[in-house]
Amino acid sequence: MSGRRVIFHLDMDAFYASVEQRDNPEWRGLPVIVGGSPEWRGVVCAASYEARKFGVHSAMPSITAGRLCPKGIFVRPRMDTYRTESEAIMGIVQRLAPGPMQQVSVDEAYVEVTAQLPEMENHDDLLESARPLAREIKDAIRTERGLTATIGIAPNKFLAKIASSSFKPDGLTLVPETGKAEFLRALPVGAIHGVGRVTEAALQQAGFHTIADLQDTGTDLRSLVGSWGPELKRMAFGNDDRPLDTGDEIKSISTENTFPRDTADRAVLRACLREQAAELGEKLARHRLSAGTVQVKVRYGDFTTLTRQFSVEEPLEEAAAIYRFACWLLARHELVNRPLRLLGLGLSALQEITLRQLRLELK
Amino acid sequence: MKFRISKEKLLEGLQQVQNVVSSRATLPVLSNVLIEAESSGLRFTTTDLDIVVSGRIAVTEEPDGPLEIMETGSVTLPARRLAAIVRELPASEVTVTVDSENTAAIRCGNSFFKILGLPAEDFPPPPKFEDVKEFILTQKTLRDALKKTAYAISTDETRYVLNGIYCQFKENKMTLVATDGRRLAMTEAEVEFPESNEAAVIVPTKAVSELQRLLKDDQGQLVIRIGARQIAFELNQSLLVSKLIEGNYPNFRQVIPGAANERVTLEREAFLQAAQRVSLLAPDKSNSVKLHFTKDNIEITANSADIGEARESIAVKYNGPNMAIAFNPEYLVAPFRNLDADEIFLDLIDEVSPGVIKIASPFLYVLMPMRVSQ
Numbered sequence: 001m002s003g004r005r006v007i008f009h010l011d012m013d014a015f016y017a018s019v020e021q022r023d024n025p026e027w028r029g030l031p032v033i034v035g036g037s038p039e040w041r042g043v044v045c046a047a048s049y050e051a052r053k054f055g056v057h058s059a060m061p062s063i064t065a066g067r068l069c070p071k072g073i074f075v076r077p078r079m080d081t082y083r084t085e086s087e088a089i090m091g092i093v094q095r096l097a098p099g100p101m102q103q104v105s106v107d108e109a110y111v112e113v114t115a116q117l118p119e120m121e122n123h124d125d126l127l128e129s130a131r132p133l134a135r136e137i138k139d140a141i142r143t144e145r146g147l148t149a150t151i152g153i154a155p156n157k158f159l160a161k162i163a164s165s166s167f168k169p170d171g172l173t174l175v176p177e178t179g180k181a182e183f184l185r186a187l188p189v190g191a192i193h194g195v196g197r198v199t200e201a202a203l204q205q206a207g208f209h210t211i212a213d214l215q216d217t218g219t220d221l222r223s224l225v226g227s228w229g230p231e232l233k234r235m236a237f238g239n240d241d242r243p244l245d246t247g248d249e250i251k252s253i254s255t256e257n258t259f260p261r262d263t264a265d266r267a268v269l270r271a272c273l274r275e276q277a278a279e280l281g282e283k284l285a286r287h288r289l290s291a292g293t294v295q296v297k298v299r300y301g302d303f304t305t306l307t308r309q310f311s312v313e314e315p316l317e318e319a320a321a322i323y324r325f326a327c328w329l330l331a332r333h334e335l336v337n338r339p340l341r342l343l344g345l346g347l348s349a350l351q352e353i354t355l356r357q358l359r360l361e362l363k
Numbered sequence: 364m365k366f367r368i369s370k371e372k373l374l375e376g377l378q379q380v381q382n383v384v385s386s387r388a389t390l391p392v393l394s395n396v397l398i399e400a401e402s403s404g405l406r407f408t409t410t411d412l413d414i415v416v417s418g419r420i421a422v423t424e425e426p427d428g429p430l431e432i433m434e435t436g437s438v439t440l441p442a443r444r445l446a447a448i449v450r451e452l453p454a455s456e457v458t459v460t461v462d463s464e465n466t467a468a469i470r471c472g473n474s475f476f477k478i479l480g481l482p483a484e485d486f487p488p489p490p491k492f493e494d495v496k497e498f499i500l501t502q503k504t505l506r507d508a509l510k511k512t513a514y515a516i517s518t519d520e521t522r523y524v525l526n527g528i529y530c531q532f533k534e535n536k537m538t539l540v541a542t543d544g545r546r547l548a549m550t551e552a553e554v555e556f557p558e559s560n561e562a563a564v565i566v567p568t569k570a571v572s573e574l575q576r577l578l579k580d581d582q583g584q585l586v587i588r589i590g591a592r593q594i595a596f597e598l599n600q601s602l603l604v605s606k607l608i609e610g611n612y613p614n615f616r617q618v619i620p621g622a623a624n625e626r627v628t629l630e631r632e633a634f635l636q637a638a639q640r641v642s643l644l645a646p647d648k649s650n651s652v653k654l655h656f657t658k659d660n661i662e663i664t665a666n667s668a669d670i671g672e673a674r675e676s677i678a679v680k681y682n683g684p685n686m687a688i689a690f691n692p693e694y695l696v697a698p699f700r701n702l703d704a705d706e707i708f709l710d711l712i713d714e715v716s717p718g719v720i721k722i723a724s725p726f727l728y729v730l731m732p733m734r735v736s737q
Contacts, residue, residue: 362613
């Protein structure tokens with residue numbers, strides 16, 4: 001995986017909102033907010049750049065968005081449309097850049113284009129030679145789909161993502177191999193892949209605010225972030241060997257529902273879990289997988305979110321068994337001690353089914 | 364309260380009851396053992412609120428007997444700590460004195476321990492029994508029946524009715540059943556009781572394992588008393604009372620297959636050894652051992668993609684069609700490990716139907732095979 005790579009990070013600009021603005025020309029230039037309406041429950045899924053000026057961003061409760069941007073046009077998400085759109089866009093990407101692709105979400109993907117570039121001695125020249133291809137992809141998405149995309153070009157995934165987020169919308173940014181450490185210096189530590197809120201707080205507490213602080217320090221970062229220290233240091237210098245995860249292997253599957261009103265009604269919760277278990281069971285069957293771990297997720301009215309999981313002795317395949325363990329997890333940890341805003345169910349430790357233990361038909 | 368006791372007897376008394384004490388007890392007093400000194404003997408009791416176990420050491424006639432009660436009374440003391448102390452005591456004779464503050468002074472040889480206890484009144488009172496049905500049998504009867512079935516109890520907490528042994532008294536028979544949904548063990552024993560006593564209950568796993576610890580004296584008598592929500596076992600100087608699992612046990616009779624197509628007779632020890640050896644190459648739950656039946660021969664095989672393979676042949680009398688059936692190795696050998704009979708019958712229908720293990724006495728074990736998924 002090491003050696004000289006050229007990675008694109010493609011990120012659609014305000015994807016859901018842009019699709020809505022494309023399909024409803026009268027909304028162009030106006031603040032479009034895709035998500036639940038402010039009077040009803042729900043969160044913002046996406047906001048057009050016009051709405052972002054008001055401070056609206058995704059995952060914000062719609063009610064807050066409505067307060068920040070009273071003239072905002074609230075649009076219910078049309079997930080099927082976005083999914084179809086996403087498939088069309090990824091199709092364009094793969095047509096022009098047929099190398100390994102890791103689709104991160106409906107509107108975001110990494111593509112490794114190294115193999116289709118001419119041989120070159122210098123890594124910077126190699127990266128530079130990919131620029132026309134990136135332009136070609138952006139143009140094709142614009143002309144064929146009427147949407148704009150931003151692409152970051154870099155020697156690895158981490159830098160490619162940083163590159164695309166550094167100039168949006170309709171951006172095309174290249175981070176050269178030689179200038180990569182320099183390029184990162186001014187960025188906050190939170191920009192590093194894997195630095196979440198907790199790690200960020202710990203780093204800031206210790207006086208590390210920018211990536212430059214991490215680059216310049218003589219401190220062994222292990223004292224702050226444990227065994228991840230050396231990796232963090234490498235990332236701070238712009239080094240990242242992670243290969244593209246092309247998704248041939250499914251690691252976990254999950255599903256969740258937000259209720260229209262917070263609820264502790266056992267019948268409602270059971271029905272929800274039963275449906276989720278059925279959905280996951282079907283997915284397992286489709287991929288001929290079984291699950292070693294079951295996880296439930298609950299979110300309360302105050303947004304406190306808890307997850308509890310359990311590793312089963314014998315991998316699960318059937319919806320009925322998944323449902324049974326989900327109910328048991330909720331009961332065992334007394335999670336429904338107040339109304340729930342959200343209930344989710346997930347399966348992990350997935351493995352292929354080769355042998356199946358048959359069961360007695362006990363009723 | 365004051366008594367003198369042999370270290371050996373005291374340790375025995377504590378060990379008999381200390382397993383019930385949970386290391387994460389919800390109430391402090393539940394970590395304690397209730398010790399009651401009466402003129403006739405000493406009683407130890409522990410509980411986790413689901414089970415109560417109590418054992419008694421009687422005062423004997425002889426002048427220098429192992430127990431002498433100098434002053435009656437009662438106290439509760441931390442069970443596991445006390446047992447740990449007694450185990451390490453330096454001499455064979457121990458004197459325990461408890462003052463009015465529930466503090467115990469333990470003297471043995473040159474060592475002295477002062478242990479803070481809690482009042483006996485804090486200890487949960489014994490459960491009340493109503494509508495009791497009584498059964499009398501030998502300890503051996505129950506001990507053997509439990510050994511033949513208990514290993515098949517489910518550990519899946521999501522199906523709580525299976526987390527115990529189903530125990531039915533009907534038509535002068537005691538029937539015990541345990542299943543985890545993949546295999547089912549059942550045994551019967553003759554027990555006499557009036558028809559009005561017929562009953563069926565589910566005894567929880569923890570009570571079963573405590574009971575197995577107490578059932579030592581084969582020929583001794585055992586009294587089982589079944590109430591609406593509890594079951595009690597009285598034997599020797601011990602008493603075990605447990606809550607019952609409430610719920611309906613599944614209709615197990617319907618999973619017992621009818622007539623088999625093929626029967627092979629296996630020599631228990633030889634088959635067990637061979638199957639265990641081969642199972643070394645089927646180390647986890649997703650692995651199987653396969654039994655390949657050909658004329659007068661069974662070949663047991665296992666293979667694992669990461670490790671390798673194993674094979675062993677056993678000569679048997681078999682005249683049926685060639686057939687290969689896969690089982691979870693642990694489920695296959697469990698009855699062979701727990702039965703005493705030398706001769707074991709394996710009845711088979713085909714590769715995807717349950718195999719049934721039987722012996723000459725009333726017992727059967729239904730085991731579902733494993734199948735390569737297509």
